[in-house]
Amino acid sequence: MPLDRRIVDEFVGVLGAADVLSDPIRTRTYECDGLTGYRVVPELVLLPRTAEAVAGCVKVCARHGVPFVARGAGTGLSGGALPVADGVVIGLNRLNRVLEVDVENRRAVLEPGVTNLEITAAASPFGLYYAPDPSSQQVCTIGGNVAENSGGAHCLKYGFTTNHVLSLEVVLPDGSLVTLGGDSAEQQGPDLRGVFLGSEGTLGITTKITVRLLRTPETMRTLLADFPSVAAGGQVVSDIVSAGIVPAAVEMMDALAIEAAEGATGAGYSLDTPAALVVELDGTAEECDDQFEQVKAICDKHGCTRLHIAGSPEERANIWRGRKAAFAAVGRISPDYIVQDGVVPRTRLSEVLDKIAEMADESGIRVANVFHAGDGNLHPLVLYSEANGEAEQAETLSSRIAELCVEMGGSLSGEHGIGTDKACSMPRMFGEEDLEAFHRVRAAFDPDDICNPGKLFPTPRLCGERPGKYRPHPLEEHGAIERL
Amino acid sequence: MTRAAPTTLRPTTPREVRDAVLDTPGRLAVAGAGTAADWAGRLHDIDARLETTGLTGVIAHNPGDMTVSVHAGTPLRDLATEIGTHQQRVALDAARVGRGATVGGLVATADAGPSALVYGSVRDLVIGTTTVLADGTMVRSGGHVIKNVAGYDMAKLLHGSYGTLGVLVEVVLRLHPVPKATATVAVEGPLQAAAEHTARLVQSPLEPIACEWVSGDPGRLLVRLEGGESTLHLRVARLVELLGDGAHEVDESVWDEHAALTAGGPGPGGDGGDTGGPAVAPDGAVLRIGAAPTRLAPLVAELPATAVTAGLGTGVATVTVPGAAVAETHDAVAAAHGTSALRSRSADLDAPAWGPAPSGLPLLKAIKNRLDPDGRLSPGRFDPWM
Numbered sequence: 001m002p003l004d005r006r007i008v009d010e011f012v013g014v015l016g017a018a019d020v021l022s023d024p025i026r027t028r029t030y031e032c033d034g035l036t037g038y039r040v041v042p043e044l045v046l047l048p049r050t051a052e053a054v055a056g057c058v059k060v061c062a063r064h065g066v067p068f069v070a071r072g073a074g075t076g077l078s079g080g081a082l083p084v085a086d087g088v089v090i091g092l093n094r095l096n097r098v099l100e101v102d103v104e105n106r107r108a109v110l111e112p113g114v115t116n117l118e119i120t121a122a123a124s125p126f127g128l129y130y131a132p133d134p135s136s137q138q139v140c141t142i143g144g145n146v147a148e149n150s151g152g153a154h155c156l157k158y159g160f161t162t163n164h165v166l167s168l169e170v171v172l173p174d175g176s177l178v179t180l181g182g183d184s185a186e187q188q189g190p191d192l193r194g195v196f197l198g199s200e201g202t203l204g205i206t207t208k209i210t211v212r213l214l215r216t217p218e219t220m221r222t223l224l225a226d227f228p229s230v231a232a233g234g235q236v237v238s239d240i241v242s243a244g245i246v247p248a249a250v251e252m253m254d255a256l257a258i259e260a261a262e263g264a265t266g267a268g269y270s271l272d273t274p275a276a277l278v279v280e281l282d283g284t285a286e287e288c289d290d291q292f293e294q295v296k297a298i299c300d301k302h303g304c305t306r307l308h309i310a311g312s313p314e315e316r317a318n319i320w321r322g323r324k325a326a327f328a329a330v331g332r333i334s335p336d337y338i339v340q341d342g343v344v345p346r347t348r349l350s351e352v353l354d355k356i357a358e359m360a361d362e363s364g365i366r367v368a369n370v371f372h373a374g375d376g377n378l379h380p381l382v383l384y385s386e387a388n389g390e391a392e393q394a395e396t397l398s399s400r401i402a403e404l405c406v407e408m409g410g411s412l413s414g415e416h417g418i419g420t421d422k423a424c425s426m427p428r429m430f431g432e433e434d435l436e437a438f439h440r441v442r443a444a445f446d447p448d449d450i451c452n453p454g455k456l457f458p459t460p461r462l463c464g465e466r467p468g469k470y471r472p473h474p475l476e477e478h479g480a481i482e483r484l
Numbered sequence: 485m486t487r488a489a490p491t492t493l494r495p496t497t498p499r500e501v502r503d504a505v506l507d508t509p510g511r512l513a514v515a516g517a518g519t520a521a522d523w524a525g526r527l528h529d530i531d532a533r534l535e536t537t538g539l540t541g542v543i544a545h546n547p548g549d550m551t552v553s554v555h556a557g558t559p560l561r562d563l564a565t566e567i568g569t570h571q572q573r574v575a576l577d578a579a580r581v582g583r584g585a586t587v588g589g590l591v592a593t594a595d596a597g598p599s600a601l602v603y604g605s606v607r608d609l610v611i612g613t614t615t616v617l618a619d620g621t622m623v624r625s626g627g628h629v630i631k632n633v634a635g636y637d638m639a640k641l642l643h644g645s646y647g648t649l650g651v652l653v654e655v656v657l658r659l660h661p662v663p664k665a666t667a668t669v670a671v672e673g674p675l676q677a678a679a680e681h682t683a684r685l686v687q688s689p690l691e692p693i694a695c696e697w698v699s700g701d702p703g704r705l706l707v708r709l710e711g712g713e714s715t716l717h718l719r720v721a722r723l724v725e726l727l728g729d730g731a732h733e734v735d736e737s738v739w740d741e742h743a744a745l746t747a748g749g750p751g752p753g754g755d756g757g758d759t760g761g762p763a764v765a766p767d768g769a770v771l772r773i774g775a776a777p778t779r780l781a782p783l784v785a786e787l788p789a790t791a792v793t794a795g796l797g798t799g800v801a802t803v804t805v806p807g808a809a810v811a812e813t814h815d816a817v818a819a820a821h822g823t824s825a826l827r828s829r830s831a832d833l834d835a836p837a838w839g840p841a842p843s844g845l846p847l848l849k850a851i852k853n854r855l856d857p858d859g860r861l862s863p864g865r866f867d868p869w870m
Contacts, residue, residue: 102776104683104777104778105776105777105778105799106686106777107776127687148633149633151631151633155631156630159604159608160631160633162608162637162640163604163608172847176846177843178842178843178844178846178847179842179843179844180844182774182821182822182823182842183774183775183776183779183799183821183822183823184774184775184776184777184798184799184800184822184823185596185600185604185605185607185774185798185799185800186594186772186773186774186799186800186822186823186825187594187643187644187823188644188823188825188838188839188842189644189645189646189842189848189866189869190640190641190642190643190644190645190649190848190851191594191607191640191641191643191644192640192641192844192847192848192851193640194607194637194639194640194641194643195636195637195638195640195641197637197640198633198636198637199636215686215687215688215689217689218689238548241548241550241661242547242548244571244661244662244663244664245661246660246661283691284689284690284691284711284719285689286711286712286715286718286719287711287712287715287719290712290714290715291712343629343631343632344629345546345549345551345628345629346548346549347546347548347549372631375629375630375631376549376629376630376631377631409627409628409629410627410628410629410632411627411629411631411632411633411634412634413632413633413634414629414631414632414633415631415633416633417633418633418634418635422634426634426635429627429634429635430624430625430634430635431624433621433622433623434623434624434625434635435635436621437617437621437623437638437855438625438635438636438638440854440855441636441638441641441851441854441855442636443854444847444850444851444853444854444855445847445850447850456635
């Protein structure tokens, strides 16, 4: 049902006609995020240029009960920015200024549409950087990172978005503008900043973010090591942890994932190895070199068949290019695929991978594995062919993998979020009392349920539907984003 | 109307906590070991006191995963001993850990110590919680894995809630390895000089774990490093060189003195514990303040503080001021865009616990109203805000 003309006029009154999109040809651009199987064309797309304009739009929504969905770059992989029928999308891309880089206090003040990589670009002339590095960092925005509490390959040592955000200016679902958090980590009462972070756009819209910046490490050492089995690679990770070493990143790929990544990038991965491990250390020169020798010895001990040490920043970049391209690259070996994001306790990695292999064999669907081995975050890539009628089997397998992670003491999602995609699996991880309490928190922020409704919580309507097949996001087709 | 003296409840399982909350009419004060009993606003109109000190022990520790789940009444000090045998630790060095503070109490008071510079506050170490709400609802959030974005992060809501939103019964923490070696370098000097040292230090690649100025005559800056057995001395040498004349390595026991000064000494609660340290003056009050790091030193300098520990890298300081100066301290901190909270104070001191209310106060009230609509839990902690 189209929005009442008077409501549209109110939005135009706030933004001006040029920043209100209603032409279906233009609003269709916003019909999905990175989870392209779900699509809904919004009634209107609003493109505010200031925090006050965002608040103005939300006030109109609140007054008339119009549901709204905030959107950054649309790279999310869980359908968190999927529009709501009869609702509006509020795009934050025009709030894209780096407002301040405060070198002495090592922080930056940002508008939500600034991309993750632009933060480090603005900070690096001062020897500083922003630590969380989701693989889509070239295009994903800090506002979206806040909504999803994004991680990345380096969060084992450095933590997630929540560990790097000092304060947020947010527009609440009633249109009021408040600041959560402050100039230091010292809080005045409960950590509402922390509650808001990772709430997947269901509690309000971020309009300004103050992040901590870290000093660029003095030294970085990266190695790529091949192993005769995923289990041997897993043992290396265990031994590194037991030695008291906290690597900046530890990533693993299995043969199928390597085949795809190497085919796409020619980054120098071995095509005949069952498993490859990327280990990166950083820190002061003395500590880093000392620990790097220990890591090399641990690799040898577990039957490493090839050890490649990045000898230059270019070689390091090449190793990471291969790793980060793995998702998009499976398109070379399979017409369609689904990315999963489950987490298990790290010590159960081998066990969960064996079970995934068993489940894959049973269903006749192939699964390639790329994962953050240091923190147990799996990204199984379920490979299938829509044309051969495998979509439903693949969907079932994918959901079973996520739920298996929960059964093994882990989580449905390590970094992509619940969104639309995994909402129906939430009862596997949380009990009725848990979900009811989440609802109460949500109702405190959004009593009228207009702020990104239908996400995160299971709903009968959603959980009765099946998504369409995966289709590459336009940005992905143009090579602007990768999936991690 | 006079109120009967509050009864004390001491449940020993999460289920008993739920029963205690459901079966006890009236208002409940939630308490841990009592090491922060007089922090924040004063409790009032209490019918019963619910202590978590019977709720102790490790539920699960898997050293390979570097996570541990504990009952919330477990003293962190005891937990540290237990996991220390695996060369693991909870990277939290809040001043009152040595006095027996519980894990749940540390979360509820959002406490942190000098190493927050690198490891953050408790909020950065908690990966899961189980909480009993005022109506007996038992809520789990997070889990046992470090990386997890499923569901709302209730741990953050409980962090700094001072017992007003629920009773923490279980907490899951991420662990860090015990460093192979630690060292501390000190340099004597007043606050301003320490701030200048810190400015250079944080731009260096030396990765200090803590960077604290401790008041005295003239006071001194303490910088702690962690690293490998065979390599740390090299970095200590670089640090001494960076800090210049007078910088020298000192014994790690300086941090016990730091903790005693931060705690304000044996407080009116009478739980001075085993770290000693100077007592709070009879009319004194201890405040915790936070500000942008570069604003902290000038802010502290203008306060009538008699004792100070100042994290010049984190922007968080603990100051002891005369009781009559509490309100003006809140004002000065607010003027510097900082935050302040009253910690220990003398029993008869009537002083505001908090500075000006944050803009999120209506939201805080809405959350309180949804989780504890009858205002049963720990009334008074956020006076005068709510």
